[in-house]
Amino acid sequence: MAADSAAAERAFDARIAAGETIEPKDWMPERYRKQLIRMMSQHAHSEIVGMLPEGNWITRAPTLQRKVGLLAKVQDEAGHGLYIYCGTETLGVDRTELVDQLLSGKAKYASIFNYPTLSWADIGTIGWFVDGAAIVNQTMLAKASYGPYARAMVRICKEENFHKRQGFEIIATLAAGTPEQRRMAQDAVNRWWWPSLMMFGPNDKDSPNSAELTKWGVKRKGNDELRQRFVNLTVAHAKAIDLVLPDPDLRYNAETGNWDFGTIDWAEFDRVIHGEGPLNRERLAARNKAHDEGAWVRAAASAYAAKHAPESASRAA
Amino acid sequence: MVAADEPGTNGQWPLWEVFLQPSGGAPFEHAGSVHAVDAESALQNARDVYTRRGEGVNLWVVPSAAIVASAPSDAGPFFDPGNDKPYRHPQFYTSPRGVRV
Ligand SMILES: [Fe+2]
Ligand SMILES: [Fe+2]
Numbered sequence: 001m002a003a004d005s006a007a008a009e010r011a012f013d014a015r016i017a018a019g020e021t022i023e024p025k026d027w028m029p030e031r032y033r034k035q036l037i038r039m040m041s042q043h044a045h046s047e048i049v050g051m052l053p054e055g056n057w058i059t060r061a062p063t064l065q066r067k068v069g070l071l072a073k074v075q076d077e078a079g080h081g082l083y084i085y086c087g088t089e090t091l092g093v094d095r096t097e098l099v100d101q102l103l104s105g106k107a108k109y110a111s112i113f114n115y116p117t118l119s120w121a122d123i124g125t126i127g128w129f130v131d132g133a134a135i136v137n138q139t140m141l142a143k144a145s146y147g148p149y150a151r152a153m154v155r156i157c158k159e160e161n162f163h164k165r166q167g168f169e170i171i172a173t174l175a176a177g178t179p180e181q182r183r184m185a186q187d188a189v190n191r192w193w194w195p196s197l198m199m200f201g202p203n204d205k206d207s208p209n210s211a212e213l214t215k216w217g218v219k220r221k222g223n224d225e226l227r228q229r230f231v232n233l234t235v236a237h238a239k240a241i242d243l244v245l246p247d248p249d250l251r252y253n254a255e256t257g258n259w260d261f262g263t264i265d266w267a268e269f270d271r272v273i274h275g276e277g278p279l280n281r282e283r284l285a286a287r288n289k290a291h292d293e294g295a296w297v298r299a300a301a302s303a304y305a306a307k308h309a310p311e312s313a314s315r316a317a
Numbered sequence: 318m319v320a321a322d323e324p325g326t327n328g329q330w331p332l333w334e335v336f337l338q339p340s341g342g343a344p345f346e347h348a349g350s351v352h353a354v355d356a357e358s359a360l361q362n363a364r365d366v367y368t369r370r371g372e373g374v375n376l377w378v379v380p381s382a383a384i385v386a387s388a389p390s391d392a393g394p395f396f397d398p399g400n401d402k403p404y405r406h407p408q409f410y411t412s413p414r415g416v417r418v
Pocket of ligand 2: 077131134160163
């Protein structure tokens, strides 16, 4: 038996090495399944919680055009959550179970969403930085070894560009506005820059999960490489709209062709991940409230279906 | 009677697989899945989740439990019969020199 599973594992490793895609019914090591469930469900939770900081501004968007844009973006994020939950379910876990883990506070999600959105400029900055960082990460994940995850990422990447561009347009407009609007834009950039860099996760040397996920071809690039790519891309954007990224150590390194940046405050990252961010409790409370307030909709749908069951069964037959 | 009419385990709504036809005449492609109480709401959920930007002109939703799939473990023997019949391919046949068939 042990020899059997060792052989199966060798065959699996060979498939990964050959760049093959793993599908739900294929044999996979239990650890691969576990790690994927953990990573994908955290990703899905992040999409769902990510709606909260922005949803907060839908009723206060400055124009109707900005409002419909933001609404569409937030709706996309709900869709992203659903794509990834459904991908996670192919690994044999129930969505209800995953949602329960989020609502009970047991599950993790991206720490960035525990920061407050204090002004309209934050909405622009989130699109520019947070969705920008998500694009860098998700473009890599679109080549993940697990088919349902990779396909969900392809679908998501198609939508993220709109998110980033609407955000950058908001921030560029403010940056070109009155002195007060410029101050607002710069203030948002100051607050969101470092948490955005933390989105890529710990340095590779401190990230045991990453090493395993890389070995299995779920991740194709390390956290540090992705973070660097994001910095390189974003420096040019900031220059173009004449805003300053809040890092005195940020400078171009002609040797590597990269923008070197200062030290990330990993103690802050740890605090926020472990529930001590500015808004962890509020986010969880808001998510639970929304879930509870939706209970009657779910009950009504179930009651309707039960009432019409004979009818729809005869239609389906 | 279809499986989707039965209540899911632990109160979860049944799962439906979603297939999308990207444009008229194109084949339907698997897009993902949705949970829904019945076929009608599965169709509506599928539209909201998978076609917010005109990604499709037609949708199918199928109770996931109704899908019968081949087993990856016997993919070899299962598809084998197709591999040892080279005479099913045009390259198997020769034609006189200079004639384009
Ligand atoms: Fe997203
Ligand atoms: Fe997004």
